[in-house]
Amino acid sequence: MQGSRYRRLKQRWRRYLESPLAKRPAAKDAARPIGVVASQRIRRLHKRVLKQGRAITPASAPAELHELRKTCKKLRYLMEFFQPLYPSEAIRAAIKALKQLQDNLGDFQDLNVQIDAFDRFAREMRQNGHDNAATDKAMKVFLGELKREKKAMRAKFDVWFKRFRHLFQ
Secondary structure: OOOHHHHHHHHHHHHHHHOOOOOOOOOOOOOOOHHHHHHHHHHHHHHHHHHHHHHOOOOOOHHHHHHHHHHHHHHHHHHHHOHHHOOHHHHHHHHHHHHHHHHHHHHHHHHHHHHHHHHHHHHHHHHOOOOOHHHHHHHHHHHHHHHHHHHHHHHHHHHHHHHHHHHOO
């Protein structure tokens, strides 16, 4: 941060910030107030999270929960970036609820990936003749534990989504 390259960057950045706005900005939202643009984008992603979350049922595929997780991540990034534009207590509570939902979805996704990988590994061991009764039993117990934890994470989704949803009503 003491080098000439950084000083030049700061000088160019300052010139850019102090320069007048273009009469016809290239970006479609460039002339609009940032608070308006941020609020619209946050509202749009929030609606998408609600739509995707409400569509989740006990029969939903793990991929649907993963898509919801990715949408939550986009919403959270927007909310965190534009946090200074909103009342601090309200935005912090919203981000916290979103983070809890996102953590739940992440844990569920991680368990889903682990189960698939472990199941594949167990099949390969059996196919290659590298298992025995004790190993097979231990793998079944471990896989059963992963599946139990995944089921618990899935059940917790309903709780976290409900909290998130009610925070915005």
